Amino acid sequence: MGRVEVAQSAALGGARPQSVALTPTPPAIWAQGELGLGGPLGFGGHPSALVTASSIGSSNRIRVLYCLVEHGPLSRADLARIVRVPRGSVAPIVAGLLADGMLIEGEARLEPAKTGKPSRPLWFGPAISPPIAVQVQASRVVSARISQGGHVVQRLEETLSPKMRASEIETLVVDLAREILGTGPTCGVGLAWPAVWDHADGTVLSCTPIPALNGSTLLPQLTAALDARVFPQDDARALALGQQWFGEARGTRNLAALQISAGIGAGVVIDGRAFAADGQFPEVGHMCVQLDGALCACGRRGCWETVGSLEWLRRQAGRLNWPNSESATPGDFVRAPGPAAAKVLEEYARNIAVGLVNMATCLGVRRFLLHGEVVTGGQRLEAMVRDRVARGACLPGTPDIQVDFSKLNQEAGLLGAAALPLAHAIEGV
Ligand SMILES: [Zn+2]
DSSP states (O other), X not given: OOOEEOTTOOOGGGGOOXXXXXXOSOOOOOOOOXXXXXXXXXXXXXXXXXXXXXHHHHHHHHHHHHHHHHHOSBOHHHHHHHHTSOHHHHHHHHHHHHHTTSEEEOOOXXXXXXXXXXXXXEEEOTTSOOOEEEEEOSSEEEEEEEOTTSOEEEEEEEEOOTTOOHHHHHHHHHHHHHHHHTTSXXXXXXXXXXXXXXXXXXXXXXXXXXXXXXXXXXXHHHHHHSSSOEEEEEHHHHHHHHHHHHSTTTTOSSEEEEEESSSEEEEEEETTEEOOBTTBOOOGGGSBOSTTOOBOTTSOBSBXXXXXXXXXXXXXXXXXXXXXXXXXXXXXXXXXXXXXXXXXXXXXXXXXXXXXXXXXXXXXXXXXXXXXXXXXXXXXXXXXXXXHHHHHOOSTTSOOOEEEEOSSTTHHHHHHHHHHHHHHHHHTO
């Protein structure tokens, strides 16, 4: 049970792309039903919301705050340039946010080659304190305080063992969250976990990677134990939000983030919003890619998971008589010598590519970020998947499909957990 503490750690979002689109549009999201309150966020989230005179003022304030999330601390002049309005138009909005404690002004800084009054960078004030992210995975639990700009400020981690009972896991998660919460104020706690839960009472309906949590009341326990609102979301969706808000796809309007490990899950962002249809999320792992194929855990045949998951790969390792076939990873196949392992790897790449191409064909999304055990296959497997996707892209004349193995990998989910409470704090202005 190795605890890892990293105080004031380097920003995971440190690899922030400098060339993000200067869009004034906030990355609106659809909430995945917090406990007892399902449904989308108000601003930008509800398709039928009308814009009124008063909501314009609120929208402008929200846009200013989202600009800081995306770009970090900004002077008034930089802010005006990014939202493409005269500085005089930004000034009263900023003044209101300063008066309400949503913003504070930093130390004056003289910029070289500039004359006149030194600028004072604007950043979040005490009314929007940093979110806390809790990430539950099959092998670990992480609790972290994330800055409003997507930097990990403080972090605690504990490993999970498959033998742990539900009560042990629940206690561990609550303790880790409480410990981080004790270090300062927060705008809310985001929970990213691989579970399907009852939105009315928070009970876990299924949790495939951690079967001990089936039927668990972790969510209501967490809510009761913490003096803060808890915002749960599915782990694959958290990956997508983390990548879009703070990660490798920062500012991207359309993308799919996939978790490819024991199963296959995806979070899909379309036109800037994490996609859901009436609360239903894509179950891409159970898209049929092989008619009359192998039986899936869901009871149907030929699901993508039956050929693209670790289970398939480990079955092949068993056929090759590998001694530890039940724990084999794509990385093991990359390192293994001989044509037999190479052939399995080729087939695995093809199996992953077929689902990606299907998603691109159905959704029009061209940007895919892959996470999970698949990433252990490194550049070799990444190149194979890209090659297979390029060969399988069925419609002539459509833009290229970009597939990357995520460098943030699971950290993207941690950052994504922070996005929901932060969005609520900003949009509750
Ligand atoms: Zn299935």
